[in-house]
Amino acid sequence: MPKIDPTARVENPAGLADDVEIGPYCILGPDVVLKAGVKLLSHVNVQGVTTIGARTVVYPFASLGTAPQSVHYKGERTELHIGAECVLREHVTASTGTAGGVGVTRIGDQVMMMTGSHVGHDCAVGNQVIFANNAVLGGHVSVGDFTFLGGQCAVHQFTRIGAQCMISGLTGVREDVIPFGNVLGQAGKLVGLNVVGMKRRGYSKAEMHEARAVYRDLFFGEGTFDERLARVREKEAQSPFAATVLGFIDADRKRPLCQPSRGVIKEE
Template identity: 40%
Template sequence: MALIHSTALIDPAAELDSSVEVGAYTLIGPGVRIAAGTVIGPHCVVEGRTTIGENNRFFQFGSIGAAPQDMKYRGEPTELVIGRDNTFREFVTLNTGTVQDGGVTRIGDDNWVMAYVHVAHDVQLGSHCVLANNATLAGHVHVGDWATIGGLTGVHQFVKIGAHAMIGFQGHVAQDVPPFMTVDGNPLSARAVNVTGLKRRGFTPERIGVIRQMHKLLYRSGLTLDEAKAAIEGLRGSENGVADGDVDAMLGFLRAATRGIVR
């Protein structure tokens, strides 16, 4: 109890590991479960059916697990599930899911979520992502691992952002963003491969070379999307197959895209 500030209000039905720290004037509701090593700062509200993994850090004034901002919501028991080792800065808002989708808003591991970020109902946020200040993810958005979303960026409902993609500052994201790409502007436009990010994550020159070829086929060859997909499939086995996993990731994303891709 020495780790719980005397002014914090914690419902007796909440489940907190003995190592969890809770700051002044924070409220924690009955459906909340928090694992070891997590720190909840002062003036936070953690409510709803919210499960928080190990070693997360929530800075002051966060709203965690509030009901979805969806006019169809009628109080159904939906959830927010957060992995481990995430950082959430000031005034972050994370909502639970809706029964119109899977009922769960899910956040992975080791994400860096800056101030005033909003993660809406049913968002599926991967791991190792960076969301800069005031980034806003609307309902049902899916974000792949290692994606970076620039400050003041708005992402439309149901949009998918691929792994290792980078969204520039103040982007207006209304279409799906393929993996490995850098996009920016309003209207949004694909600029190049996220080479700097890929190098930082240990991608070899051979893998990056194949990814560059995929970018060229999608954006620089005058092909229709179906033609580009067929040509990308032909890249399997190139460079001794070192990038076959990346080719499969791109093709899987393109086949699953529902809002059309940024072109």
């Protein structure tokens, strides 16, 4: 049987696994599903069509699955899916999707969201992503696996952030960020690659050298960006890093690509 504090309110027919723990003063709506081992510590609000994956822990005053912050939302039945083994700290917020978007907001497995961080409607957050305090995503943002979002960074709606990126604290991101990108500044610019993250993920020196070479060719080579992009395509078959970056660029070119301040290469 789930362990439910007597001060909590759980509306039927919410679906609770047998070993769920719901602490004091939590409120759950009727369409909430909590998978095995989920813990809501206290004062957690979970509404909407929301599923929380196994062994995820939610800290006090988090609010999940409430209506999207969109003027176009008219009460449609949309969803929030949170993965397994996540840690959502105090005052974290995440909205359901919108009918005009994909209809679902998704947060992957083993995601850590520190105090005050926010995932807007229709976002897709990958696995093992870390949000530092007050990092926020606008609607329709996608974030790749293993990315780190620094404290009080803000990501503009419809922006894509590739896998294994580093977004520095206080950074505004309004353009798509290539995989492995390191972004810094109020109007965020690339300042190199997330070499620290690559080392932690076990990339060899040869792989990081290859990544730097592609980065230089794409952003600091001769000619226009499209001409440099064409030259990088020639390396696609021999360079996994080039293939990853090109795949990201080709997947969606609706928004501009975040680029370095011209002439600046940060070495790690």
